[in-house]
Amino acid sequence: MIQDSFEFVVYMIHACANKWNRLPSAVYKKLRDSGCIQKFLVPNYEIMHTQGTDFVVSDIEEYLKVRKVAI
Structure with missing residues (x-):
């Protein structure tokens, strides 16, 4: 994983955590x-x-929904 995509993934993990009220x-x-x-990412x-x-x-929510992964 290149540096830019790594930073993007970390950012999206935190964005999802904030929206979903999860760690x-x-x-x-x-x-x-x-x-x-x-x-995907x-x-x-x-x-x-x-x-x-x-x-x-x-x-990301749609990706998880299609795969029947609960948020």
Whole structure:
């Protein structure tokens, strides 16, 4: 993972944690275990980092919903 995408993933973990009222460590585990980080955020970094935070959080929520992962 390159530095820019790493920073983006960390930022999105914290954005999701704030919206979902969860600890960042719990959000990280959920995103890691669901494949969201390696299969969704990192591969789509070039497009996603240009979008607004709320839009990307919504995309993450949809990714988890499709995979039946509770938030």
